[in-house]
Amino acid sequence: NxxxxxxxxxxxxxxxxxxxxxxxxxxxxxxxxxxxxxxxxxxxxxxxxxxxxxxxxxxxxxxxxxxxxxxxxxxxxxxxxxxxxxxxxxxxxxxxxxxxxxLMDERYKTIKLFTSIFGVGLKTAEKWYRKGLRSLDEVKADTSLRFTKMQKAGLLYYDDIISSVSWEEAKAVGQIVKDACRRFDPDAAVVITGGFRRGKEFGHDVDFIITTPENGKEVGLLQKVLSELTYQGILLYYDVIDSTFDNAQIPSKMFEAMDHFEKCFAILKLKKELVSSKQSEKDINGKDWKAIRVDLVIPPMNCYAFALLGWSGSRQFERDLRRYANVEKKMLLDNHGLYDKTTFLSAKTEEDIFAHLGLEYLDPSERNA
Ligand code: ATP
Ligand code: MN
Ligand code: MN
CATH class of the missing domain: 1.10.150.110 (DNA polymerase beta, N-terminal domain-like)
Structure with missing residues (x-):
């Protein structure tokens, strides 16, 4: 229509x-x-x-x-x-x-296959391609390869991770993450961001922003949440990136540069019984759970709006938002803040940031650029 x-x-x-x-x-x-x-x-x-x-x-x-x-x-x-x-x-x-x-090109097909493994980037995929490897079985069988911990998990849970996450599954994961956070801080804010916040029905992972109303209270929360998930036996893999955040840092001009917040790239084990449409479902091997990729980002409250805006995507939307700030407004925007020549502009909400940039506010569902 x-x-x-x-x-x-x-x-x-x-x-x-x-x-x-x-x-x-x-x-x-x-x-x-x-x-x-x-x-x-x-x-x-x-x-x-x-x-x-x-x-x-x-x-x-x-x-x-x-x-x-x-x-x-x-x-x-x-x-x-x-x-x-x-x-x-x-x-x-x-x-x-x-x-x-x-689409028929062997190099394209192989690089696409290899980069679909969690933990494998373009450089590694190319290296494997140049060695003559063409399939996952060949990669797994090659004893000369040294896999990172992330790639090992990526290969182990490949089939689950490649099958996309549904909104139902994302909601179930959201409940688990929220419960774990609230155990340690009843006021913790846990928000689903990324593609699901933009209204997508399926995604490749579930992205979360976690923070606390009081600046600084978020420190240490992630470690507690991870021990809780480990205790529950559902943390299949995790890699914590410590915060390198400095309040005085001027926003970087480089897009796709990692932000400086404490974060965690994880794989959670989601029981199918927790997903309303999949109750008591088992696959042919009798496996009653699915491995789900989860990203957790923990900004301090004073950066919350910037982090939320930066992690809501889409990537093209983020790229153009920064380019617009830079070229049209001579400002610098990243996931931590907005810098106007000599001062930082503060923001409590995403609306504040759009207003600082002189842009009409766009709902997340309108950011699927
Ligand atoms: P999908 O449904 O495939 O998960 P998505 O839009 O949620 O799509 P993600 O790769 O999960 O895509 O990323 C969500 C947003 O988070 C992106 O817009 C990106 O700008 C931001 N982002 C992703 N990884 C990082 C990172 N390491 N550092 C900073 N920002 C990131
Ligand atoms: Mn995502
Ligand atoms: Mn993500």
């Missing part, structure tokens, strides 16, 4: 933070193609082309109508000759040869 034609009603910003992008995508046939090409260029470390296709994909995701002919592209931001050529090809033939080639 995407209306046809009506292309040129107003202009569309080059910044995702000035576009409303819901989960309803009227141009999936084009954006799927762009997402494959962006990933292909990412795997080949061609940042420029990768970004061009990600931006073009994001612009099309924000449209309330389906592109039906070449003229519908007039006045759209972020579309260059390269991306337009792909659209034209799809309009004419229903698909793009370049995309078909990438």
């Amino acid at each position: 995407c209306s046809a034609g009506l292309g040129s009603s107003g202009t569309i910003s080059q910044y995702a933070c000035q576009r409303k992008t819901t989960l309803k995508n009227c141009n999936k046939i084009f954006t799927d193609a762009f997402d494959v090409l962006a990933e292909h260029f990412e795997f080949n470390e061609n940042k420029g082309h990768c970004l061009a296709f990600m931006r073009a994909s994001s612009v099309l995701k924000s449209l309330s109508y389906t592109i039906r002919n070449y003229r519908d592209l007039e006045g759209l931001a972020c579309l260059g000759p390269q991306t337009k050529a792909v659209i034209q090809e799809i309009l004419e033939y229903g698909n793009s040869l370049k995309v078909q080639d990438v």
Whole structure:
């Protein structure tokens, strides 16, 4: 039910933070193609082309109508000759040869498979590819490889982790995490962020922001929560990154640089009986639980709004929000704060941050850029 034609009603910003992008995508046939090409260029470390296709994909995701002919592209931001050529090809033939080639490409397929393992990044995937490895079985059987603790867990729970997390499962995990936090601090705030906060029905993990109303009270909470989950026998894997946060730090210009909050990348064992739609379900091996990837981030209260905004995504939305702050407002924004030339601007809510930037507030469900 995407209306046809009506292309040129107003202009569309080059910044995702000035576009409303819901989960309803009227141009999936084009954006799927762009997402494959962006990933292909990412795997080949061609940042420029990768970004061009990600931006073009994001612009099309924000449209309330389906592109039906070449003229519908007039006045759209972020579309260059390269991306337009792909659209034209799809309009004419229903698909793009370049995309078909990438999807058949052995290197692309293998790198995609290897990076789908928790703990395996592009560098490792490439190394394995260059060694001639092509499948998970070959990786597991190669005795010359040294796996990190994270990769071992990634391989062990591969099938569970690759099958996406449902909102029902996310809610059940949310209850477990909340109960564990409240045991040690009844006032602890535990919020689901990431894709689920944007309204997605499925995700690759469940992201949480955990904090306490009083600044500083959050210190030590994560360790207690992790011991509690260990005691319950449901902490399958965890890796704690200690806080390197310094209140005086000026926001970094680099996007995708890790933030400085205390955090934990974990795998939890979720009993199927705790998921309302899966009660008493067992798989063929009689396994009555599923391994779920969980991210826990613990900012101090005075950074809560920035951390929540930064972890709610989407990645493209975050990228453009920072670029907008930097280029249009000469400010620096990251997950910790907003810096205007010489001073930090404080914020209690996400609305405060949008207001500081002179942007119309966007609900998380409109940040699916
Ligand atoms: P999915 O449904 O696949 O999980 P998602 O949007 O939740 O999608 P995540 O990879 O879980 O994606 O990341 C959520 C948000 O958190 C992203 O927008 C990203 O900007 C932010 N983020 C993820 N990892 C880090 C990190 N290590 N440091 C800082 N921010 C991060
Ligand atoms: Mn997520
Ligand atoms: Mn995550």
